[in-house]
Amino acid sequence: xxxxxxxxxxxxxxxxxxxxxxxxxxxxxxxxxxxxxxxxxxxxxxxxxxxxxxxxxxxxxxxxxxxxxxxxxxxxxxxxxxxxxxxxxxxxxxxxxxxxxxxxxxxxxxxxxxxxxxxxxxxxxxxxxxxxxxxxxxxxxxxxxxxxxxxxxxxxxxxxxxxxxxxxxxxxxxxxxxxxxxxxxxxxxxxxxxxxxxxxxxxxxxxxxxxxxxxxx
Amino acid sequence: xxxxxxxxxxxxxxxxxxxxxxxxxxxxxxxxxxxxxxxxxxxxxxxxxxxxxxxxxxxxxxxxxxxxxxxxxxxxxxxxxxxxxxxxxxxxxxxxxxxxxxxxxxxxxxxxxxxxxxxxxxxxxxxxxxxxxxxxxxxxxxxxxxxxxxxxxxxxxxxxxxxxxxxxxxxxxxxxxxxxxxxxxxxxxxxxxxxxxxxxxxxxxxxxxxxxxxxxxxxxx
Numbered sequence: 001x002x003x004x005x006x007x008x009x010x011x012x013x014x015x016x017x018x019x020x021x022x023x024x025x026x027x028x029x030x031x032x033x034x035x036x037x038x039x040x041x042x043x044x045x046x047x048x049x050x051x052x053x054x055x056x057x058x059x060x061x062x063x064x065x066x067x068x069x070x071x072x073x074x075x076x077x078x079x080x081x082x083x084x085x086x087x088x089x090x091x092x093x094x095x096x097x098x099x100x101x102x103x104x105x106x107x108x109x110x111x112x113x114x115x116x117x118x119x120x121x122x123x124x125x126x127x128x129x130x131x132x133x134x135x136x137x138x139x140x141x142x143x144x145x146x147x148x149x150x151x152x153x154x155x156x157x158x159x160x161x162x163x164x165x166x167x168x169x170x171x172x173x174x175x176x177x178x179x180x181x182x183x184x185x186x187x188x189x190x191x192x193x194x195x196x197x198x199x200x201x202x203x204x205x206x207x208x209x210x211x212x213x214x215x216x217x
Numbered sequence: 218x219x220x221x222x223x224x225x226x227x228x229x230x231x232x233x234x235x236x237x238x239x240x241x242x243x244x245x246x247x248x249x250x251x252x253x254x255x256x257x258x259x260x261x262x263x264x265x266x267x268x269x270x271x272x273x274x275x276x277x278x279x280x281x282x283x284x285x286x287x288x289x290x291x292x293x294x295x296x297x298x299x300x301x302x303x304x305x306x307x308x309x310x311x312x313x314x315x316x317x318x319x320x321x322x323x324x325x326x327x328x329x330x331x332x333x334x335x336x337x338x339x340x341x342x343x344x345x346x347x348x349x350x351x352x353x354x355x356x357x358x359x360x361x362x363x364x365x366x367x368x369x370x371x372x373x374x375x376x377x378x379x380x381x382x383x384x385x386x387x388x389x390x391x392x393x394x395x396x397x398x399x400x401x402x403x404x405x406x407x408x409x410x411x412x413x414x415x416x417x418x419x420x421x422x423x424x425x426x427x428x429x430x431x432x433x434x435x436x437x438x
Contacts, residue, residue, distance in 0.1 A: 007400035010407075014378060016385060042404070045411035049379055051356035052364070054266045054275065125251055 003035055004028060013042060234299035242290045254283050257300070260381055261307045267376045268311035269318075270365040278314060282307040304383075304391045308373055315369060363413035371406035374399055 004012075004025055011017045012025045029036055232240075237253050240246035261282050266275025285306050293302060364372060370392075377383045377391065378399075385403070389396040 006404035007397055010400040010403045011385065014385070014403075041411045042407045045407045045414060046379065048356070048414045049360060049375075049410065051353065052267075052360035053357060054263045054272055125248065 001032060003032065006038075009035070009039055009042070013039070013046065235295060238290070238293055238299045239295055241287070242293055242295070245290075250283075250287060253286070253299075257303060258283075261303065264304070264307055264376055264381060265311050265314075267364065267380060268308070268369075268372060269314055270361050274314065278307070278310050281310055285310065298390070301387065301390045304377065308391065311373075312369060359414065363410055366413060367406055367409055371402050371409065374402040375406040375410070378403055 008017075008021075008025065012022065015022075017025065029039060232249070232252070234253060234256065237246075237249040240249035241253070258279055262272075262275045262279040264275075265278035265282070266272040269275060269278065282303070286303060289306070293299070364375070367375065373392065374388055377388045378385065383391070385396050385399045388399045392399065
């Protein structure tokens with residue numbers, strides 16, 4: 001019997017197989033006691049691993065943490081100093097008792113203030129992110145619209161220039177054609193004149209001969 | 218805890234890790250960095266806690282990880298997945314910490330096996346049965362100790378796959394080894410954990426037997 005490799009069994013245990021591969025391995029598991037025992041041991045180990053849970057203390061940003069710690073320490077020292085200083089002037093006051101009396105109150109107050117501060121800061125950060133995202137999107141749209149506009153203006157200018165070019169080309173062609181036609185007309189006219197002149201000359205030169213050849217009676 | 222307004226809208230507009238890291242890299246964007254920290258603080262703390270066996274050290278190492286991410290922001294390759302890069306930095310810091318600790322307490326690490334056995338003995342010691350939460354706590358402690366006895370490479374694979382739910386392919390990317398190697402390391406890690414935790418199972422079985430037999434004894438008295 002061909003046993004699946006342990007690498008294949010790992011994919012099986014952690015659901016990283018196709019349905020076909022999975023059912024093939026499951027079928028093998030049903031008939032192979034050796035593999036069943038092996039996979040059973042791995043499953044038991046996996047189950048035991050879950051006994052160790054690590055609670056993650058999220059939300060303690062490194063950017064804010066030192067600031068808050070320092071602020072808390074400073075406020076606590078100020079509070080205790082102020083309280084102790086004030087009550088120490090009284091002859092009957094016992095500094096230890098006073099501290100014991102005011103410390104929980106100050107702590108409570110500080111805790112509330114800092115929880116509020118933290119919340120506000122988180123909210124501010126979240127809404128700033130939201131606003132920044134909106135702002136960014138707006139900028140992108142504006143940039144896109146501007147780019148589109150610039151491109152359209154450019155296209156229009158190019159088309160206009162091409163049309164102007166075409167127009168002047170057409171005009172030049174027309175002028176040149178007209179000139180050619182005029183030249184042809186002039187030459188034709190000149191030719192016709194010359195032909196007529198030649199005909200006249202021919203007529204002039206032939207007529208006296210005819211007259212001279214004619215019988216003079 | 219107050220419910221955040223526009224939560225769904227915010228999630229729609231939320232930028233990806235890679236986009237946020239790109240902003241950190243190119244514009245030193247603090248808000249984008251804070252967002253990355255918020256998203257990944259928990260997983261990195263858990264990884265570091267499980268790699269070092271110390272939840273408090275895990276918190277410090279998570280902070281060191283993010284400090285290093287910011288310091289090395291220019292080295293980030295935007296073509297790669299941010300989380301792969303982040304896991305790698307965190308793991309390297311854990312390895313450094315373990316090496317430092319090993320140098321510091323070389324002899325006491327040798328005694329770890331003895332310590333685990335002592336804990337087990339205390340666990341089996343006869344007496345009134347501890348309450349359920351205490352049992353859970355003790356079981357967790359034994360798993361922590363057993364995990365520390367694995368070699369770093371097996372522990373890293375086991376923590377990333379089992380606890381942090383990364384795919385074998387992703388782990389291969391983080392560790393820069395073939396996927397087959399990751400799977401064989403995982404099999405070996407589970408085999409070793411099974412062996413290390415077997416006494417725990419036996420102890421639990423014993424306790425169950427004791428519990429069943431106790432009422433009978435009291436009736437007889």
